[in-house]
Amino acid sequence: MTLETLKVERAGAVARVTLSRPDVRNAFDERMIAELTEVFAAFSPPDGTRAVVLSGEGKTFCAGADVNWMRRAASFSREENIEDAQRMACMLRTIDTCAVPVVGEIRGAAIGGGVGLTAVCDVAIAAEGTVFSLAEIKLGILPAAISPYVLRAIGARNARDVFLTGERFDAAEAKRIGLVHDVVAPGELADAVERKVASIATSGPEAVAAAKRLIDVVSGLGIEESFSVTVAAIAERRASEEGREGLSAFLEKRKPSWISGK
Numbered sequence: 001m002t003l004e005t006l007k008v009e010r011a012g013a014v015a016r017v018t019l020s021r022p023d024v025r026n027a028f029d030e031r032m033i034a035e036l037t038e039v040f041a042a043f044s045p046p047d048g049t050r051a052v053v054l055s056g057e058g059k060t061f062c063a064g065a066d067v068n069w070m071r072r073a074a075s076f077s078r079e080e081n082i083e084d085a086q087r088m089a090c091m092l093r094t095i096d097t098c099a100v101p102v103v104g105e106i107r108g109a110a111i112g113g114g115v116g117l118t119a120v121c122d123v124a125i126a127a128e129g130t131v132f133s134l135a136e137i138k139l140g141i142l143p144a145a146i147s148p149y150v151l152r153a154i155g156a157r158n159a160r161d162v163f164l165t166g167e168r169f170d171a172a173e174a175k176r177i178g179l180v181h182d183v184v185a186p187g188e189l190a191d192a193v194e195r196k197v198a199s200i201a202t203s204g205p206e207a208v209a210a211a212k213r214l215i216d217v218v219s220g221l222g223i224e225e226s227f228s229v230t231v232a233a234i235a236e237r238r239a240s241e242e243g244r245e246g247l248s249a250f251l252e253k254r255k256p257s258w259i260s261g262k
Contacts, residue, residue: 001038005020005031006020008039010049018055019057025060026056026057026061027065027066028065030069033088040052043099051197061107063114100205100208100209101200102123106180107129108129118180125180127185132170147159147163210236214229214230
């Protein structure tokens with residue numbers, strides 16, 4: 001697919017995916033949804049990618065749904081709306097389950113679906129002054145497709161506030177309720193993201209992917225229900241080539257191969 005709404009760049013083992021519709025504040029439409037789905041489905045540790053940075057071109061991360069897209073959707077049949085919503089849900093899940101960590105570089109504004117994109121990032125760092133809102137309710141619609149990820153991040157109690165009022169909130173509040181992990185000065189955002197990416201790069205790439213899967217599965221289980229999953233997970237990692245290398249490196253007081261390249 002020729003990319004029209006995204007820019008994808010690589011610097012070593014780090015990929016950067018930039019929402020690139022600055023004229024509409026990086027609002028998404030059918031095309032961006034399709035491109036995000038395809039691009040994130042392709043990332044995996046075997047291709048050498050260790051982390052993906054998700055950002056927006058210009059001053060705004062993502063203003064949510066494109067007005068023209070919403071206007072078209074208003075004329076859709078129920079079946080067409082279901083198909084459209086399924087594509088959106090698939091895009092979010094594809095980013096959420098991406099085999100490599102996704103670090104969100106959030107600045108300016110994250111509105112509606114932009115909040116959803118923030119929530120599917122494994123780590124989200126926001127610049128001071130960033131504005132957030134789940135404004136769908138003001139239009140008589142719902143933040144439905146993004147709700148599983150936003151609820152996971154902020155919990156049901158906070159969701160009752162931001163879902164029902166549609167009120168705007170700042171980056172400090174986004175951190176307080178769990179939507180973002182850190183808030184930094186605008187001029188420090190790129191460096192903060194780079195530090196997080198560098199930290200990820202010191203971890204075993206296979207273990208990172210396995211940890212993402214483990215979190216996804218275990219978070220939906222009770223403690224006793226999780227026993228078989230967690231026991232199998234640790235046994236598999238200890239017996240893996242990467243696990244043995246990591247333990248040997250620790251005991252031998254050297255860097256593991258995924259850092260040293262040896």
